[in-house]
Amino acid sequence: MEEIDATGCVLCDLGLPDYEALVALWQQAGLPIRQTGRDGPVAFARQMALGVQRVIGLRAAGQLVAAAVLTHDGRKGWINRLVVRPAWQRHGLASRLIVEAERWFTEDLGLEVWAALIEEENASSLALFEHLGFQRHTIAYVSKRRRAEA
Numbered sequence: 001m002e003e004i005d006a007t008g009c010v011l012c013d014l015g016l017p018d019y020e021a022l023v024a025l026w027q028q029a030g031l032p033i034r035q036t037g038r039d040g041p042v043a044f045a046r047q048m049a050l051g052v053q054r055v056i057g058l059r060a061a062g063q064l065v066a067a068a069v070l071t072h073d074g075r076k077g078w079i080n081r082l083v084v085r086p087a088w089q090r091h092g093l094a095s096r097l098i099v100e101a102e103r104w105f106t107e108d109l110g111l112e113v114w115a116a117l118i119e120e121e122n123a124s125s126l127a128l129f130e131h132l133g134f135q136r137h138t139i140a141y142v143s144k145r146r147r148a149e150a
Helices: 016-028 041-050 093-108 123-131
Strands: 010-014 053-060 063-072 077-084
Touching: 010 016, 016 041, 016 053, 016 063, 016 077, 041 053, 053 093, 063 093, 077 093, 093 123
Parallel strands: none
Antiparallel strands: 010 053, 053 063, 063 077
């Protein structure tokens, strides 16, 4: 059993050298990954180079245990791909990442609106965001893709 000491976790910015560790974390948590599409290494590098994406993480003893991909379009911020290693869940790590996301959106970018898309069946994430003051909206999400992996 893994020893959990969430108080010792260090907030960090992640970049291209952290890509493999980030993908491994997504896999451990069961997040779907589009390796040949928007989650692949080429797409990740392009997204980082555009300057509209910041990837943050929490490390414990040098190991990545939580992460979030933050993006913005200049008017609204988005919290994407929020993930915590399963053994480390329910120790406040996701909340710490959300708080840092909000700080970045408001203090560094001057944004007044930020959001997250959460699948309806993900009750724990919905509860967390609502607990942190996010309002739930009844909207329909539509998308169009050039290919399935996009």
